Amino acid sequence: xxxxxxxxxxxxxxxxxxxxxxxxxxxxxxxxxxxxxxxxxxxxxxxxxxxxxxxxxxxxxxxxxxxxxxxxxxxxxxxxxxxxxxxxxxxxxxxxxxxxxxxxxxxxxxxxxx
Amino acid sequence: xxxxxxxxxxxxxxxxxxxxxxxxxxxxxxxxxxxxxxxxxxxxxxxxxxxxxxxxxxxxxxxxxxxxxxxxxxxxxxxxxxxxxxxxxxxxxxxxxxxxxxxxxxxxxxxxxxxxx
Numbered sequence: 371x372x373x374x375x376x377x378x379x380x381x382x383x384x385x386x387x388x389x390x391x392x393x394x395x396x397x398x399x400x401x402x403x404x405x406x407x408x409x410x411x412x413x414x415x416x417x418x419x420x421x422x423x424x425x426x427x428x429x430x431x432x433x434x435x436x437x438x439x440x441x442x443x444x445x446x447x448x449x450x451x452x453x454x455x456x457x458x459x460x461x462x463x464x465x466x467x468x469x470x471x472x473x474x475x476x477x478x479x480x481x482x483x484x
Numbered sequence: 485x486x487x488x489x490x491x492x493x494x495x496x497x498x499x500x501x502x503x504x505x506x507x508x509x510x511x512x513x514x515x516x517x518x519x520x521x522x523x524x525x526x527x528x529x530x531x532x533x534x535x536x537x538x539x540x541x542x543x544x545x546x547x548x549x550x551x552x553x554x555x556x557x558x559x560x561x562x563x564x565x566x567x568x569x570x571x572x573x574x575x576x577x578x579x580x581x582x583x584x585x586x587x588x589x590x591x592x593x594x595x596x597x598x599x600x601x
Contacts, residue, residue, distance in 0.1 A: 374527070403588060412488070412573060413528070413591035426588065461527055472518070473589060475527035 372396065374476035376462050382482045383452055391447045391479045395464030400442050403465075403473060406458040413461060419445060420467070452483045487511045488576050490592035497599050503561040505595050507574030510555065514576040518589065519548060519559045522571045531572075532559070564599045571596045 375394045383389050395402045404416040415429040419439040430436070434452075439445040449456055459480050463473035489508045497503045505519075515536040520528035534541040534548045534557065541548050547560045561568055575589040 376527075405589075405591075410593070412490075412593040413575075413589070415588040415590065418588050429588065463527075472530050472533065474530065475520075477525070477527045 374462055374464055374474055376460075376476040376479050378479055379477065380480045380482075382484065384484055385454060386451055388448065388450045389452055389481060391449075391460050391481070393445045393447070393462030393464075393476060395443070395445070395462070396474055398442075398466070399464035399474075400467050401465045401473075402439055402445050403463040404437055404445070404447050405461045405463065407461060407478075408455075408458040416447070416460075449481075452481075454483050457481055457483045485510075486592075487514075488574055488590050488592040490572075490574055490595050492595050493593070494596040494598070497564045497597065499566055499599055499601050500563045503559075503564045503568065503597055503599065505559040505561075505572050505574075505597065507557050507559075507592055508555060509557075509576050511576070511578070511590075512555070513578040514590075516577050517548070517550060517557050518575045518577075519546075520573045520575060520591075521568075522573060522594070528573055561597075564597075566599050566601050569597055569599050 377392045400421045403418040405413040407413045417427050417437045419425045434450045437447045459478040461478045463475045465473045518533040519531040521531050522528045532543050532546045532548050534550050539550050550557045571594040573594045574592040
């Protein structure tokens with residue numbers, strides 16, 4: 371079946387602009403996660419959604435970052451007033467449920483803030 | 485403060501030999517560990533996992549060993565193949581210790597494996 375998809379695959383923006391990143395999880399997966407990977411670093415947890423429960427936002431680095439998810443489908447990660455340090459690969463993952471051990475990742479969105 | 489550490493940024497191995505990738509963690513609440521493989525311009529791909537109730541899990545050429553007392557795990561690949569060349573990430577979660585509510589993964593910085601023909 372189809373895996374996790376993300377769009378756009380690449381995004382170049384100017385400092386101060388807002389960007390919106392999209393994630394389509396695997397159908398039937400109730401848990402959805404956002405991570406980012408800055409150059410030379412490991413993956414950094416940002417936020418996760420589980421069904422209709424309140425999301426765990428504990429990893430969001432600042433209030434410029436927000437994310438939404440409609441039911442158990444698409445999620446969007448929004449970064450407002452982008453800064454150069456926001457440049458990273460933003461990865462989305464989904465799993466069958468929050469107790470499921472394996473998260474399946476999308477290809478990522480490469481964001482470059484000039 | 486890194487909770488998951490991969491102290492070797494790179495590793496080079498000859499084809500056919502064993503590759504051993506190491507990972508250390510500090511949080512004793514971690515109870516589930518995973519290895520992901522990542523090729524350039526792709527998302528991480530799940531490779532193998534182990535729960536804290538086991539000390540070894542094997543899947544084909546890949547074996548993960550867990551030493552809870554040392555808070556150390558390792559991934560063995562044998563025999564190594566050129567197609568195994570990728571960045572390998574160790575990840576951990578406190579999946580069961582918090583009743584499934586801490587499923588977000590904590591990743592190490594990765595080890596770049598190069599398998600030479």
